[in-house]
């Protein structure tokens with residue numbers, strides 16, 4: 001079967017139904033630029049999509065040194081050939097004419113072009129000066145979840161052992177720090193227990209604050225294909241918006257924002273009350289069950305119903321499904337992670353799996369999801385607030401082991417306190433103890449909370465800001481030095497997705513003249529700084545992606561994320577492989593914890609855990625007494641209300657998040673015509689009852705305001721829960737008329753003008769999902785409609801008179817549902 005499908009209008013394409021326990025059929029999706037005949041493609045270069053954490057494997061089509069399209073890789077475990085809309089169209093951004101092609105430095109207040117040596121020397125001389133005057137703590141690095149493993153590892157070594165600073169974190173703090181923290185709390189160590197293949201086997205799939213239809217569209221295709229096949233799974237969806245996931249669910253719970261812990265405690269209460277727990281599993285593999293049972297004894301569905309504003313009967317139905325599932329797969333993402341009790345809530349989902357023994361078997365697993373494509377690598381490599389290889393900063397033998405790998409003295413590696421988290425780094429910059437901040441692959445002037453504050457921090461005279469990006473972003477405009485980076489498709493490296501699948505992502509074309517791979521930039525800096533090991537040799541001994549990968553393998557050896565069985569060649573031949581991969585598991589490891597909990601022993605665990613209410617770290621003595629044998633830790637948590645509650649002035653709750661067609665601050669997706677046209681501008685979602693109470697209509701220009709700031713957008717009336725507003729956070733300012741942040745006269749459109757500087761105590765992940773807000777009309781619709789897509793969670797509650805989102809001929813992509821491919825489409829290079 002071969003079809004041509006508008007994948008803007010039909011984002012998930014055609015169905016290939018399959019039965020439970022059967023393999024997911026192949027469907028190869030491809031999109032080539034207009035006028036390109038597949039037979040003229042000269043090379044297909046193996047790569048992976050980097051616009052979400054799914055790890056969709058694809059080949060990049062190349063003609064005359066230019067990218068001309070992409071095609072899903074049929075043989076890959078993650079996507080079986082499928083691609084999502086961002087995968088299909090997003091590559092076009094690489095060739096955007098406004099790519100940065102020269103470093104810039106600030107002179108007399110303006111950014112002017114200069115050569116690489118000038119830019120690098122400026123950074124080096126500032127680094128040296130600061131090290132001398134103020135010490136390593138005056139330098140901070142804020143990186144991303146979108147580079148390659150080799151780049152993070154190099155950055156981690158140069159920051160932690162070269163500079164010797166504790167201030168290195170990723171925007172993964174905003175993204176998956178709760179995933180990591182929840183895994184550490186329950187299993188002693190980071191590392192995703194489950195596998196995407198669990199979707200093939202589960203009879204119940206529960207999605208907690210995870211709009212998988214829009215944010216991992218290819219795995220949603222897999223769920224849709226199962227829903228259309230034999231013995232389909234039943235879905236439980238916990239989300240206050242009427243997402244596509246909610247529409248297909250057997251039970252949809254739409255709780256009041258920020259009440260996940262209350263809801264989960266009630267679900268646990270019901271499951272324990274009805275004796276749907278696996279006592280053998282609990283006895284063999286866990287500690288803490290009795291405390292949990294007594295803690296949730298009073299958390300009845302009726303109690304939670306009031307807090308969450310969800311009918312008690314509906315909670316009972318959800319508990320019935322979760323409690324009777326024979327293979328339960330749960331997924332967790334930002335609706336849980338970006339809230340004030342993020343870790344507490346995420347841990348309750350782990351508890352659900354621990355008490356039901358739903359781990360380590362096909363279909364029985366938990367996915368504490370990642371969001372960004374390489375967030376897993378940021379964490380593994382210690383380019384976030386962890387030490388490389390999931391080593392425990394509180395365990396001296398782990399620090400000594402790392403020092404051995406790097407051939408430095410243990411005291412060189414800061415471990416006097418937990419690695420500094422990003423929100424704290426911005427605070428230090430605000431206070432003046434951090435004087436240089438090197439930002440790579442992230443756009444905090446749009447993505448961090450409370451943007452007016454972030455702009456003022458980054459614009460300070462005394463703070464030296466380096467920005468490494470593809471474009472002159474809102475953040476780059478505030479920098480002292482801008483370094484033009486090469487990106488996906490223009491450089492080689494490995495990336496690990498949310499289910500531990502490691503892919504090799506190859507260079508297909510040259511970067512624009514003047515731009516350099518991030519790895520080369522970090523290596524250049526390390527060489528200019530002349531970082532040395534304890535014997536006077538160079539600290540960093542590698543020089544290209546493959547040698548960096550080999551160095552990382554040595555650092556990962558014997559750790560849970562063991563890469564020693566992988567090579568570039570093996571990844572080229574096999575495609576994606578799940579870590580750990582070593583001598584005993586040469587083909588990788590599909591599921592962790594198939595034989596009990598492996599990494600929670602006090603001597604090996606990555607963390608001794610934290611107090612979920614205060615975030616205080618436990619010490620080894622406390623942990624040893626709690627969990628001497630290294631079992632799974634069941635940790636109870638009391639519900640606490642959100643920090644900001646609606647009142648007379650701010651009667652609504654406000655939540656923010658994503659749409660299918662855009663990636664974050666849109667530096668790539670707004671430069672892909674099909675994606676941009678599908679969601680060209682910001683909007684505001686409100687419920688039917690709230691809109692009618694305020695006399696508001698579809699397309700009205702409205703303002704949403706919080707104590708921090710306000711945004712304006714056109715109203716879309718949807719099936720969102722009453723009392724809640726939603727604003728997508730994708731829309732910054734670079735493509736507005738002024739190109740600048742609002743000056744008071746121009747209305748703002750970035751959701752983070754309104755969000756608060758506040759975070760979860762344990763994971764330090766900021767709160768993007770709960771604020772109190774006011775809503776008012778600025779201007780009648782007057783014929784305008786909202787730019788919100790109709791295919792997604794922003795679908796209008798009443799569809800009449802609102803044009804459907806379509807892509808037309810420019811968005812037509814090919815779908816081939818049989819495994820055989822035309823000869824002219826076979827791999828050439």
Ligand SMILES: Nc1nc2c(c(=O)[nH]1)N[C@H]1C(S)=C(S)[C@@H](COP(=O)(O)OP(=O)(O)OC[C@H]3O[C@@H](n4cnc5c(=O)[nH]c(N)nc54)[C@H](O)[C@@H]3O)O[C@H]1N2
Pocket residue numbers: 051052053086175208209210211212214215216238239240241243255256257258259260333334335336339370371372373655656657658659660661662663664769793
């Ligand atoms: N299209 C697209 N895909 C992406 C990305 C993108 O920008 N665009 N980004 C990637 C990244 S980095 C990430 S982190 C992921 C994020 O992926 P998701 O977490 O799936 O996306 P969000 O839209 O941030 O939030 C998910 C849902 O949380 C719900 N929610 C809000 N408040 C609450 C609450 O209090 N409780 C519960 N249970 N739910 C709540 C929202 O209604 C929303 O539908 O997506 C990845 N994939």
Ligand SMILES: Nc1nc2c(c(=O)[nH]1)N[C@H]1C(S)=C(S)[C@@H](COP(=O)(O)OP(=O)(O)OC[C@H]3O[C@@H](n4cnc5c(=O)[nH]c(N)nc54)[C@H](O)[C@@H]3O)O[C@H]1N2
Pocket residue numbers: 144146147171174175176334338371372440441442443444446447448468469470471473485486487488518656657658663664665666667668729751752755768
């Ligand atoms: N209100 C609100 N705010 C949020 C969220 C939310 O749900 N609501 N979600 C949060 C989450 S989960 C996330 S992950 C963050 C994302 O926030 P950001 O990371 O700030 O968003 P991006 O637009 O992905 O920024 C990545 C930057 O890296 C650049 N880039 C891309 N590839 C490369 C490369 O290879 N090298 C270099 N050097 N640069 C590159 C891009 O051009 C872009 O400027 O936003 C967070 N902020």
Ligand SMILES: [Mo]
Pocket residue numbers: 174175176371372
């Ligand atoms: Mo994220």
